[in-house]
Amino acid sequence: EDLAAGDANAARVIAARRKAIEEWYAWRKRAEKSMLEERKAAGKELRSADEGKSETIE
Amino acid sequence: MRPILLQGHTRSLTQIKYNREGDLLFSVSKDKVVNVWYSHNGERLGTYTGHLGSVWTVDVNSTTTMLITGSADNTAKLWDVQTGRCLKTWEFKTAVKRVEFSEDDTMVLCVTEERMGYSGTITVLPINTDINAKQSDEPLAAIHNDGKKAVVACWGYLNKYIISGHEDGSISQWNWKANEKLNTVTPHEDIISDMQMSTDRTYFITTSKDKTAKIFDSETLDHLKTFTTDAPLNSASITPKFQEFVIVGGGQDAMSVTTTSARAGKFECRFYHKILEEELGRVRGHFGPINTIAIHPDGKSYSSGGEDGYVRVHHFDPDYFKFKIEA
Numbered sequence: 598e599d600l601a602a603g604d605a606n607a608a609r610v611i612a613a614r615r616k617a618i619e620e621w622y623a624w625r626k627r628a629e630k631s632m633l634e635e636r637k638a639a640g641k642e643l644r645s646a647d648e649g650k651s652e653t654i655e
Numbered sequence: 656m657r658p659i660l661l662q663g664h665t666r667s668l669t670q671i672k673y674n675r676e677g678d679l680l681f682s683v684s685k686d687k688v689v690n691v692w693y694s695h696n697g698e699r700l701g702t703y704t705g706h707l708g709s710v711w712t713v714d715v716n717s718t719t720t721m722l723i724t725g726s727a728d729n730t731a732k733l734w735d736v737q738t739g740r741c742l743k744t745w746e747f748k749t750a751v752k753r754v755e756f757s758e759d760d761t762m763v764l765c766v767t768e769e770r771m772g773y774s775g776t777i778t779v780l781p782i783n784t785d786i787n788a789k790q791s792d793e794p795l796a797a798i799h800n801d802g803k804k805a806v807v808a809c810w811g812y813l814n815k816y817i818i819s820g821h822e823d824g825s826i827s828q829w830n831w832k833a834n835e836k837l838n839t840v841t842p843h844e845d846i847i848s849d850m851q852m853s854t855d856r857t858y859f860i861t862t863s864k865d866k867t868a869k870i871f872d873s874e875t876l877d878h879l880k881t882f883t884t885d886a887p888l889n890s891a892s893i894t895p896k897f898q899e900f901v902i903v904g905g906g907q908d909a910m911s912v913t914t915t916s917a918r919a920g921k922f923e924c925r926f927y928h929k930i931l932e933e934e935l936g937r938v939r940g941h942f943g944p945i946n947t948i949a950i951h952p953d954g955k956s957y958s959s960g961g962e963d964g965y966v967r968v969h970h971f972d973p974d975y976f977k978f979k980i981e982a
Binding site: 624 | 872980
């Protein structure tokens with residue numbers, strides 16, 4: 598029984614984490630999109646420190 | 656993770672900053688000295704001498720050609736990074752507590768102290784990015800706050816806003832060109848001690864003496880995350896890659912440090928999962944409160960500056976990069 602309760606708790610924690618992560622990345626996607634659009638409109642796109650070597654924008 | 660100890664200051668550190676590439680680390684202190692170090696081995700490259708009071712704040716531009724510092728001697732100074740020459744001194748009525756270059760390096764903001772009949776302001780100065788050019792004396796704008804004094808401030812992306820953190824725990828977003836307050840929130844219960852932007856400036860983290868660090872959306876000032884600790888906080892920084900972490904630091908106030916052991920003073924850098932708000936680990940080492948934290952832009956190391964006068968540079972272990980939380 599304890600074992601089953603432990604499993605249920607762990608599952609709850611993990612589900613809550615998953616939800617937090619999904620919400621964060623959904624917001625990141627929206628925020629990055631509007632920021633990049635504004636940058637494009639202003640003609641000032643992001644420069645990254647390792648320019649040319651990678652395209653990752655964090 | 657054996658840290659490198661940078662020994663070049665005789666009094667407490669007030670701010671540390673990496674340049675864009677992260678090969679250099681700039682540090683300022685109450686001892687009036689501005690130092691620059693190689694971040695990979697801790698060798699001191701040089702000093703910038705000229706301030707007559709505690710140096711509260713430092714920032715370096717995106718091309719590592721110019722450095723700006725603010726001091727208790729009521730001046731902000733612009734320096735040639737390479738030669739150490741002072742390019743310009745701006746005089747203010749009170750101490751300069753915070754400086755920051757705009758993302759395009761064409762302006763700096765200066766947060767000045769409120770004292771003896773002078774109200775605190777956030778002054779925006781133009782910067783000529785040509786190292787040999789004459790710098791202007793005329794501010795582009797000045798924000799006069801109607802509420803409690805500002806203690807920290809950051810530029811938003813595209814220089815759209817200036818975001819300020821205040822003595823009473825409030826945060827304001829400004830149309831700085833018009834001295835117009837666009838939005839204000841009061842998420843902290845005590846003075847805000849630090850404010851650092853994410854790499855793309857779409858969100859930022861604040862720390863407060865109320866023992867919390869919080870993350871906000873730069874655009875809306877919506878409160879996104881809270882990191883709760885058991886000590887007053889002085890600084891927080893967001894990891895730019897590899898892990899979704901924040902590093903926060905502080906500790907019991909300097910005034911009461913002598914009555915406390917290092918263990919009880921809670922002088923650790925604490926790592927939190929940025930999204931899950933869970934504490935993951937602590938790094939000890941300082942003998943007093945941690946005043947300032949900066950993360951290398953490559954996300955592989957970080958540094959902390961303490962009330963004890965030391966800067967500690969930590970390179971992450973392989974385990975750090977492998978860490979994954981179950982979700």
